[in-house]
Amino acid sequence: AADLVVQLSTSLKTKPDVVDFGTVFTDHMLTVEWNANDGWQTPLIRPFGDLSLHPACSALHYAVELFEGLKVYRGDDKRLRLFRPLLNMERMSKSAERACLPAFDQSELLGCIKRLIEIDQDWVPHLGPACLYIRPTLIGTEPSLGVKKPNRALLYVIMCQAGSYFNTELSLWADPKYTRAWKGGTGDCKMGGNYGGTLFAQLEAGSYGCQQVLWLYGEDHQITEGGTMNIFLHWINEDGDEELATPPLDGTILPGVTRQSILDLARKWDEFKVLERYLTMGQLCSALKQQRLKEMFGSGTACRVCHIGSIVYEEKNLQLPNQDKHSLSSRIATELTDIQHGRSPSDWTYLV
Template identity: 45%
Template sequence: MSALRTSLARLSAPRWSGAVSRARVLPAVRTQIRTYKADPARDAMTGEIIQLPDIDSNLTKITLTDSPKKRPASSKLVFGHTFTDHMLTIPWNSATGWANPEIRPYGPLDLDPSCTVFHYAFTLFEGMKAYRNADGTVRLFRPDKNMARMNRSAARIALPTFDGAELTELIKKLVMVDKDWIPQDKGFSLYIRPTLIATQKALGVGPSSDALLFVICCPVGPYYASGFKPVQLLATTKYVRATPGGTGSYKLGANYAPGIVPQKEAMAEGYSQNLWLLGDEHALTEVGTMNLFVAFKQADGSVELCTPPLDDVVLPGVTRDSVLEVARDHASGKTPIPGLPADIKVSERKLIMKDLVDAEKNGTLLEVFGTGTAAIISSVDKIGYEGRDLIIPTGPAGMGAISKAMLDRIVGIQTGEIEHEWSVVANDVKI
């Protein structure tokens, strides 16, 4: 039935109002805006609405800023502090569906103090990046994964889902409008933050009648600006990041604020982040806000690259999935990766702290690293646990052979140096 409704929605032709306007024109950007609104899909016999309008990138209104901001030097960038000239907004209502998307000058949102997001934390977000090559090519990295995860998070907290391919097209439009904000310096990129919030103007715990999807962007430099540095973790048993049956596997705003106090306490003890443990066995889940990988040397000389299973306490990270696929393709012989062990086995299984303690003692603990959008790969050289530090091997450059090979491979794909289906070119979008 859902497939039928989707097909009917696609066949419903939008009605044109006939109004045509032009946005202000910047050099090399010429945008014509046609104002129209798609009708909901209706039953051919009864006229009953069977599907409300989904996001449609063809309905985009683009209003360019009259006051472009001065772009700072790449060396002055601080992650998440400088934003581009424009943003994307798409309102939603339970009775009318998704409204027309708008790319407009970056600025404050007009929200009522009673909005559901402020009182019950109806908010979710994604993190992704765009990269610009010297030839002007702009690329996104696996945006379909971000869209799928965003929809999954939305469904979990009763917010509206959407056509991920259409939102990807809109993100391409936004990125291309602000493409000059993408630094071309090596290691720099444009961080993209799609966000969805509930905006119903009323108190009361229940599904929101209104929502707003918006996307903002900020130019960012290398995560390790002064060179790669491994991090130190405190394996905490005092706090729990997520529990079975909870929302730890969703990218919700409510999952992040409770981690700040534990991180401050870890830093006060000389560690960079927390290693989140779960249950009486002290099962490993995540490291800070990143996914976790551990490499063990096996008795037969092979290497096991292991990560905790997703279940419902671990976030399905895009970089995590990429590392797993790269490792599996290497192990199968499909795509050999320089630097990875010839005989490597990939596992998604339960890991407990005793596994790491025993491996450190007998010399079979090879590497520990985290994966995430911001840092991509972050090596670990020390884990504080029950009053002592486990020392993790790292190479002379601050990372082991596996993490280095993974970083090189993924960055090569992201920047287009390695041609791959995961690297999605944005330049062909119509704006």
């Protein structure tokens, strides 16, 4: 980070008031090249613009790439805060290892990102819950059609304004004929191939009037993720105990930063059981029938905490309990927002 070269844009863009997620980008970006002989090159912050890639680039042909997603918030005190960014750096490092892409110094990358935020800090919204989304990306740029570990790579970071990812409660379509991830695969890494392969199923979900797919796994229809979200059930379990449950990190689940934060918060409260356990559609349907389900919700950096209102499963439309201001997801969302905006002191925030 101390070696950063900064080239400032001479033509700054107009900042719109309201934008769709991921469509309007800030004035600058960070790029760092790597090759096997010389290692990481000097990091560069330059005006936002297109990349120049060889047509045989390994990222384009074999999906040798990964990305991260984190946000910077403007607090009530006007200071800028990142939320648990070291967890993103750690996850990105593990994804890089799995993709055979080069290792990097996590603290140095975070320092480079901090400088990029400082330069484009006027893009961080001043009012409301909106924030600035940060997308670190690492791609193999090997100019060869051979399937092999790349000898060249590019790490870059772009940023965009981010409002609400979903505006209403979610409806999910659950069908085991499509699988998002499997044990031994890359479902626990943040790689583009995990997402591009879901589009076909999401289109089918739309034909059933649903916004996202509830991904199932195995013969017992285990609940894994919902769209791009981790899934939580707040219920009275089979033993009659109040419980917050989410599927375990068995290689098929992305270790979400918001997921971990929800678990940490709930365990700190110590008001009910908090478990990482396998959950099946059969268990969910039984809980619905016996009126043991309090709420089902999803979590993620983009969507934050999102209530799930219905699920289409085996030709039935399952109506889930309604969300209210006293629901667990509302309480969690409020507490996380207070931390992210500096209203509640926490060591989870990283001042820019």
